[in-house]
Amino acid sequence: MAEQTNLSYLVDKYFYASQMPTMWCPGCGNGVVAMSMCRAIERLRLDMDKVIHVAGIGCAAVAHWYTKFTALQTAHGRALPSATGIKFANPELTVVVTMGDGDAAAIGGNHLIHACRRNIDVTAIVYNNFNYGMTGGQVGPTTPLGSFASTAPYGNAERPFDICSLAEAAGATYVARGAVYYVKDLISLIERGIRHKGFSLIDAVTPCVTVFGRRNKLGTPGEMFKAQRRFTVSVKKAKDMSPEELEGKLIRGVLVEKEVPEFTDEYEKIIAQAQGRGE
Amino acid sequence: MMSKARITLMKGNEACAEGAIAAGVRFFAGYPITPSNEIATIMAQRLPQLGGKFIQMEDEIGSLGAAIGAALTGVKAMDATSGPGFSLKMENLGLAAMVEVPLVLINVQRVGPSIGMATSPAQGDVMQARYGSHGDYGIIVVSPSSVQEMFDLTIKAVDFSEKYRVPVILLADQVVGHMRERLVMPPHEEIETAYRTEPSVTPDAYLPYRGDERGVSPMAKFGSPYRWYANSSSHGEESFQATSDYAISEKLIQRLTNKIEKNKKEITEVREEFLDDAEIVIVAYGCTARSARGAVLKAREEGIKAGFFRPIVLWPVPNEEIGQVADKAQAIIVPEMNMGQYVHPVREAACGKAEVVSLSKVGGLAISSNEILEKIREVVKSG
Numbered sequence A: 001m002a003e004q005t006n007l008s009y010l011v012d013k014y015f016y017a018s019q020m021p022t023m024w025c026p027g028c029g030n031g032v033v034a035m036s037m038c039r040a041i042e043r044l045r046l047d048m049d050k051v052i053h054v055a056g057i058g059c060a061a062v063a064h065w066y067t068k069f070t071a072l073q074t075a076h077g078r079a080l081p082s083a084t085g086i087k088f089a090n091p092e093l094t095v096v097v098t099m100g101d102g103d104a105a106a107i108g109g110n111h112l113i114h115a116c117r118r119n120i121d122v123t124a125i126v127y128n129n130f131n132y133g134m135t136g137g138q139v140g141p142t143t144p145l146g147s148f149a150s151t152a153p154y155g156n157a158e159r160p161f162d163i164c165s166l167a168e169a170a171g172a173t174y175v176a177r178g179a180v181y182y183v184k185d186l187i188s189l190i191e192r193g194i195r196h197k198g199f200s201l202i203d204a205v206t207p208c209v210t211v212f213g214r215r216n217k218l219g220t221p222g223e224m225f226k227a228q229r230r231f232t233v234s235v236k237k238a239k240d241m242s243p244e245e246l247e248g249k250l251i252r253g254v255l256v257e258k259e260v261p262e263f264t265d266e267y268e269k270i271i272a273q274a275q276g277r278g279e
Numbered sequence B: 001m002m003s004k005a006r007i008t009l010m011k012g013n014e015a016c017a018e019g020a021i022a023a024g025v026r027f028f029a030g031y032p033i034t035p036s037n038e039i040a041t042i043m044a045q046r047l048p049q050l051g052g053k054f055i056q057m058e059d060e061i062g063s064l065g066a067a068i069g070a071a072l073t074g075v076k077a078m079d080a081t082s083g084p085g086f087s088l089k090m091e092n093l094g095l096a097a098m099v100e101v102p103l104v105l106i107n108v109q110r111v112g113p114s115i116g117m118a119t120s121p122a123q124g125d126v127m128q129a130r131y132g133s134h135g136d137y138g139i140i141v142v143s144p145s146s147v148q149e150m151f152d153l154t155i156k157a158v159d160f161s162e163k164y165r166v167p168v169i170l171l172a173d174q175v176v177g178h179m180r181e182r183l184v185m186p187p188h189e190e191i192e193t194a195y196r197t198e199p200s201v202t203p204d205a206y207l208p209y210r211g212d213e214r215g216v217s218p219m220a221k222f223g224s225p226y227r228w229y230a231n232s233s234s235h236g237e238e239s240f241q242a243t244s245d246y247a248i249s250e251k252l253i254q255r256l257t258n259k260i261e262k263n264k265k266e267i268t269e270v271r272e273e274f275l276d277d278a279e280i281v282i283v284a285y286g287c288t289a290r291s292a293r294g295a296v297l298k299a300r301e302e303g304i305k306a307g308f309f310r311p312i313v314l315w316p317v318p319n320e321e322i323g324q325v326a327d328k329a330q331a332i333i334v335p336e337m338n339m340g341q342y343v344h345p346v347r348e349a350a351c352g353k354a355e356v357v358s359l360s361k362v363g364g365l366a367i368s369s370n371e372i373l374e375k376i377r378e379v380v381k382s383g
């Protein structure tokens, strides 16, 4: 059977029409990320009953309000520990996590680095909009230096995290960055992340038009989508660029992909050993 | 062939771990903290032998989060902590109460506030155990006084959590956690604990938050054909957001609270001794109940008509039973290792029918029976 790409088929299969319209602002990129995740799951032909959607709190972390998977909405920043508990208790499940950048890298930052280190087979998607969308556009851990936010009225004096570098340094075995303008790539990056055995992090760059965009005079939603052509660059192109040329640019594509023993597999060995049937 | 009970000498924390295993707990997530460490140590050793899982998370928020995730997949899950760790539990305790996840949280109380004293006992978390997370919800808190009860009440806590789809706190203290006593462990096959009711309707008709006559809803395993949404936002019976529907939100909060309060008769457990003619009754729990009982015996020797009342389930409060005590007694003394916490619900339950006196001691030393006896004499004198 060929991959189903018919939009109304996908919407009907993966989303609750009863919960529409979404709470996302017109022009927001979050819907693109949520649909990319579902398309990736469609490509992988996963049994929907066995996919668990875990979320934190924020604009990003309402994607599960609309998707038809079994879901857990945790507290702000706490998606990964519960995702860890779900996957560890039942490794047969596919666990996908939706978080905002504040969710993932500020309040949930400690959980993030330890999930990377532990290498549990969970796929985390960070909807990175460079600020705290839900609470009105406060400065966050990914807000660029000098950008404006409701709590950075004179410009941000702090340097941001590059979530992908953070994940890589913490030991994540699959790290990728996508952007909603490059939606086909984004679907593939998520698909590859779910397929990857180990902890996968996908940083999905998405415009927050209403608060970040307006405050930083980034133009219309269309312009904000298109701007991703300017401030992101593919891994392939980046190879031939100098550090000066790469200054201020985010690199798109698969940044890390390596095979390392996965946590729940390792624990199975411990069970075997504890039960006296180890090697 | 009848298998026999095992009789051993054991530490309270060890008995707690044994009780959890006997009750079918097969998932433990924790973070190291004294004086609860032995529980995690044993679970790390024993669970994989039983095909269960142990994980030490990056902090206490993470460990309760992991236990919640595991419990949602259908496994009986537990977590143990103390003092500062208990404070960190409050966020995810509220999540567990809100999405109605059965699990057991052990708190081996130590001196606070803040870091306080890691190896000294206290009973300072009585109110936090009941009201520590923001908002209104129901919860069950049990209070062991002996090593045997660290075993028995852990089993009971698991049972309650599954029956009522609620987080249950075993509120122990450093004395009970670390002392060694005789423990009688019945064979595991003789130990029965509830398991959550699973839905019997078709997946389309499943309402994960529609309470039955008790207020408890069936709970489907994550990964089953019953797709559902464990929602930390205010939600209706089908689990979607209440958004700004205040009636739905009100109904939810009332059910979350009432599924415990309205089932109080089945949950309440108290120990009563020498109450028939008692004029002065000591209401004590946890390690303090041990000295309190001693004080009552000594007072009786002196001819004082003293009685003993021990709430084994602290929350919900056995107010009917305390009310009956207050009907007959002149005074109730509540000794506790805090600045006076459980004395408040006791006073409320006594409703002015008996004088309720607080005997509070803080700093890390247990209350001796002589101190309680002294208080009894004082109350007699002031008559």
Ligand SMILES: Cc1ncc(C[n+]2csc(CCOP(=O)(O)OP(=O)(O)O)c2C)c(N)n1
Binding pocket: A057, A058, A059, A060, A061, A075, A076, A099, A100, A101, A102, A103, A104, A127, A129, A131, A132, A133, A134, A135, A140
């Ligand atoms: C413990 C806690 N602190 C603060 C909040 C308030 N809060 C809700 S969403 C949010 C930030 C969301 O920002 P981000 O994670 O970047 O996601 P976005 O809304 O931008 O998608 C905050 C601070 C909360 N719900 N819980």
